[in-house]
Amino acid sequence: xxxxxxxxxxxxxxxxxxxxxxxxxxxxxxxxxxxxxxxxxxxxxxxxxxxxxxxxxxxxxxxxxxxxxxxxxxxxxxxxxxxxxxxxxxxxxxxxxxxxxxxxxxxxxxxxxxxxxxxxxxxxxxxxxxxxxxxxxxxxxxxxxxxxxxxxxxxxxxxxxxxxxxxxxxxxxxxxxxxxxxxxxxxxxxxxxxxxxxxxxxxxxxxxxxxxxxxxxxxxxxxxxxxxxxxxxxxxxxxxxxxxxxxxxxxxxxxxxxxxxxxxxxxxxxxxxxxxxxxxxxxxxxxxxxxxxxxxxxxxxxxxxxxxxxxxxxxxxxxxxxxxxxxxxxxxxxxxxxxxxxxxx
Amino acid sequence: xxxxxxxxxxxxxxxxxxxxxxxxxxxxxxxxxxxxxxxxxxxxxxxxxxxxxxxxxxxxxxxxxxxxxxxxxxxxxxxxxxxxxxxxxxxxxxxxxxxxxxxxxxxxxxxxxxxxxxxxxxxxxxxxxxxxxxxxxxxxxxxxxxxxxxxxxxxxxxxxxxxxxxxxxxxxxxxxxxxxxxxxxxxxxxxxxxxxxxxxxxxxxxxxxxxxxxxxxxxxxxxxxxxxxxxxxxxxxxxxxxxxxxxxxxxxxxxxxxxxxxxxxxxxxxxxxxxxxxxxxxxxxxxxxxxxxxxxxxxxxxxxxxxxxxxxxxxxxxxxxxxxxx
Numbered sequence: 001x002x003x004x005x006x007x008x009x010x011x012x013x014x015x016x017x018x019x020x021x022x023x024x025x026x027x028x029x030x031x032x033x034x035x036x037x038x039x040x041x042x043x044x045x046x047x048x049x050x051x052x053x054x055x056x057x058x059x060x061x062x063x064x065x066x067x068x069x070x071x072x073x074x075x076x077x078x079x080x081x082x083x084x085x086x087x088x089x090x091x092x093x094x095x096x097x098x099x100x101x102x103x104x105x106x107x108x109x110x111x112x113x114x115x116x117x118x119x120x121x122x123x124x125x126x127x128x129x130x131x132x133x134x135x136x137x138x139x140x141x142x143x144x145x146x147x148x149x150x151x152x153x154x155x156x157x158x159x160x161x162x163x164x165x166x167x168x169x170x171x172x173x174x175x176x177x178x179x180x181x182x183x184x185x186x187x188x189x190x191x192x193x194x195x196x197x198x199x200x201x202x203x204x205x206x207x208x209x210x211x212x213x214x215x216x217x218x219x220x221x222x223x224x225x226x227x228x229x230x231x232x233x234x235x236x237x238x239x240x241x242x243x244x245x246x247x248x249x250x251x252x253x254x255x256x257x258x259x260x261x262x263x264x265x266x267x268x269x270x271x272x273x274x275x276x277x278x279x280x281x282x283x284x285x286x287x288x289x290x291x292x293x294x295x296x297x298x299x300x301x302x303x304x305x306x307x308x309x310x311x312x313x314x315x316x317x318x319x320x321x322x323x324x325x326x327x328x329x330x331x332x333x334x335x336x337x338x339x340x341x342x343x344x345x
Numbered sequence: 346x347x348x349x350x351x352x353x354x355x356x357x358x359x360x361x362x363x364x365x366x367x368x369x370x371x372x373x374x375x376x377x378x379x380x381x382x383x384x385x386x387x388x389x390x391x392x393x394x395x396x397x398x399x400x401x402x403x404x405x406x407x408x409x410x411x412x413x414x415x416x417x418x419x420x421x422x423x424x425x426x427x428x429x430x431x432x433x434x435x436x437x438x439x440x441x442x443x444x445x446x447x448x449x450x451x452x453x454x455x456x457x458x459x460x461x462x463x464x465x466x467x468x469x470x471x472x473x474x475x476x477x478x479x480x481x482x483x484x485x486x487x488x489x490x491x492x493x494x495x496x497x498x499x500x501x502x503x504x505x506x507x508x509x510x511x512x513x514x515x516x517x518x519x520x521x522x523x524x525x526x527x528x529x530x531x532x533x534x535x536x537x538x539x540x541x542x543x544x545x546x547x548x549x550x551x552x553x554x555x556x557x558x559x560x561x562x563x564x565x566x567x568x569x570x571x572x573x574x575x576x577x578x579x580x581x582x583x584x585x586x587x588x589x590x591x592x593x594x595x596x597x598x599x600x601x602x603x604x605x606x607x608x609x610x611x612x613x614x615x616x617x618x619x620x621x622x623x624x625x626x627x628x629x630x631x632x633x634x635x636x637x638x639x640x641x642x643x644x645x646x647x648x649x650x651x652x653x654x655x656x657x658x659x660x661x662x663x664x665x666x667x668x669x670x671x
Binding site: 178181182193195270274277278281282297300301304305308311312314315318319322323326 | 360363364367371487489490491492494495498499501502505506507611612615616626627630
């Protein structure tokens with residue numbers, strides 16, 4: 001039953017060209033983020049070195065899954081921080097390498113600082129001589145992580161509080177609704193800044209704080225939906241059959257309230273990506289040696305007159321991410337809301 | 346009407362109280378107080394500790410938090426936000442200085458938004474699905490997805506640096522004082538262009554779509570058909586009968602967005618070196634300047650609540666059907 005509903009939604013979604021374009025861009029961003037270790041890395045995907053075969057970039061790829069570093073480790077020389085494969089590389093000895101498309105790591109100091117785009121560094125280098133393209137690729141990881149994980153936190157909190165407020169009503173509803181109103185009186189960015197000022201800046205803290213400030217919108221949505229659905233005939237039927245409240249909410253009310261929540265989550269991801277880049281730009285997010293679109297933009301801002309080449313790529317990336325999530329969200333809203341569907345037909 | 350206003354004022358006060366308590370505790374409970382920051386540079390541990398204690402006493406940080414809060418409220422009641430922990434200046438003076446730069450940009454951008462998006466919205470609604478409607482809405486949608494600070498960076502890079510057309514640092518050029526009055530106005534105007542644009546363009550799509558949507562809903566109503574049927578000109582039908590009736594949601598939208606616009610934008614003001622409220626807030630947070638942070642939080646909350654209240658009241662003016670009696 002629930003499956004067929006999502007099935008219908010997906011079929012309608014496919015009919016929207018712009019929505020599909022947005023979804024494709026989202027998928028590409030996802031792929032870039034996931035494959036970043038084999039897209040841009042200072043170590044090769046596969047190589048022969050001093051008689052042995054190695055695949056360091058692939059190990060990096062696997063290491064993206066938490067916990068895998070206990071199972072698989074890079075082979076001996078590649079594990080060492082001091083080992084520089086590019087310097088040790090010696091074709092005379094029969095060494096060869098299958099490089100990643102971008103041959104530079106995000107933190108590798110590869111060339112002279114603030115060099116403009118060239119054949120070797122397509123997007124130039126930053127103030128420390130790091131390859132900007134490689135940093136852009138690895139910045140995608142940060143954006144996607146922050147977007148999805150912070151909204152994950154927001155969804156869990158929002159649904160729990162929204163369901164409680166919507167179903168229980170009474171005092172619980174009053175307290176939660178007041179609290180939501182209070183939180184919404186602060187501009188989100190101020191709140192985030194105020195909280196972040198007290199914690200060491202890191203991507204994890206950024207995610208948590210964004211999640212903690214974004215849940216109120218979702219809670220309000222969920223509360224409204226639960227309130228509406230609670231009065232429907234099938235909810236009444238379930239209740240008169242003796243379904244317990246917890247089960248009623250989880251199995252009967254919540255699944256039907258998810259669609260509008262999903263729409264606001266999609267927009268929320270775009271906002272989170274935006275906030276993360278903004279915070280990193282201000283110096284509260286991802287810290288300098290690590291790459292994020294926001295820190296790249298900041299490097300460009302600090303070297304405006306000498307190295308403007310860092311600004312457009314980061315701008316395009318942020319714009320594309322925001323646009324595509326907005327497109328998906330808009331399409332989803334059109335597809336889910338049957339009232340709009342009727343108007344169109 | 347009077348009882349409605351009273352009721353709203355009471356709930357507003359309760360919310361305001363909640364907000365001030367929460368922000369006071371968030372600010373105070375977490376590590377790193379201003380005295381610590383200001384003494385961190387002193388090398389001698391004993392001296393550092395002594396100065397630290399003295400500063401805490403001076404700022405009143407040595408008292409329990411509820412007492413500190415009571416003191417803060419006590420001063421607030423007589424309109425005193427206290428003095429900045431950072432430079433000792435009156436908080437009200439600091440905010441007063443930062444208010445005009447933010448407010449002027451916000452109002453300018455707001456007026457521009459309404460002036461541009463209203464005709465676009467009306468025209469698109471009239472020619473629904475036509476070439477103008479589709480191309481403008483697509484174009485504005487793309488603009489809407491450009492984050493304002495991203496646009497700011499690009500504008501600074503191209504218009505400010507590469508082509509050197511417009512200034513982008515602060516409100517005034519060097520040598521402002523030596524300019525003639527006319528020259529000063531021209532200089533000021535130039536500094537406003539980029540930052541105002543950044544505040545405006547994103548809202549255009551939102552507002553024009555909103556106006557279009559509301560108008561479309563109103564146009565379907567029976568009284569519009571009646572107006573047409575009795576032979577009124579299209580102009581009069583649209584502007585007098587349809588548009589005025591689509592104003593109610595617009596007012597609530599303005600009420601919802603205006604306070605946030607007034608709060609300024611931390612990133613944009615920082616980027617353009619604009620001496621406004623957003624930048625003041627950012628700097629106060631970095632300096633742990635509690636009185637300034639509290640004052641700004643409080644004023645923002647007051648604005649949000651106040652403007653929502655005014656927006657709710659104006660409904661009644663626009664739409665006589667709305668009654669405030671229970």
